[in-house]
Amino acid sequence: MATKHDNSTVLARQEQKLKPPPMYQVLLLNDDYTPMEFVVAIIQEFFSKDRETATQIMLKVHRDGRGMCGVYPKDIACTKVELVLTHARKAGHPLQCVMEEA
Ligand code: TYC
Structure with missing residues (x-):
């Protein structure tokens, strides 16, 4: 048989279970060929950083x-990587x- 809980008990339990969604770092890796200026432009354009x-x-x-x-x-992280x-x-x-x- 179902146990009865008042609304505040149910809400408190749900809040305990809810975790914030995981966040993802987007990283660039070094190589010997991509021009520095191109990388700077990418970071400005896709990650909204100043120069x-x-x-x-x-x-x-x-x-x-x-x-x-x-x-x-x-x-969003996935889309940034693809772009x-x-x-x-x-x-x-x-x-x-x-x-x-x-
Ligand atoms: N190492 C590159 C060069 O000397 C520059 C570079 C920087 C490349 C950052 C990739 O993610 C990178 N031209």
């Missing part, structure tokens, strides 16, 4: 091998872009 911030991120990727451009819900890869391939560059759970 100075985009340049710092690009230089970090160039130095350390990878760097974060932003953190987004899964579907960056499509744009880079169209321009003939091997730039790699990946997403990882934050």
Whole structure:
């Protein structure tokens, strides 16, 4: 037989179970061929960074091998990766872009 709970008990239980959706980092990876200026333009265009911030991120990727451009819900992160890869391939560059759970 079903147990009766008052509304506030049911709501409190649901709130305990609800987790915020996982977020995903979008990262660029270094390579030896993609021009620095192209990477800066990508970061400005697809991750809405100003030129100075985009340049710092690009230089970090160039130095350390990878760097974060932003953190987004899964579907948005996935779209960003696809857009960056499509744009880079169209321009003939091997730039790699990946997403990882934050
Ligand atoms: N290493 C590249 C060069 O020297 C520049 C570069 C930076 C490439 C960041 C990719 O994600 C990248 N031209």
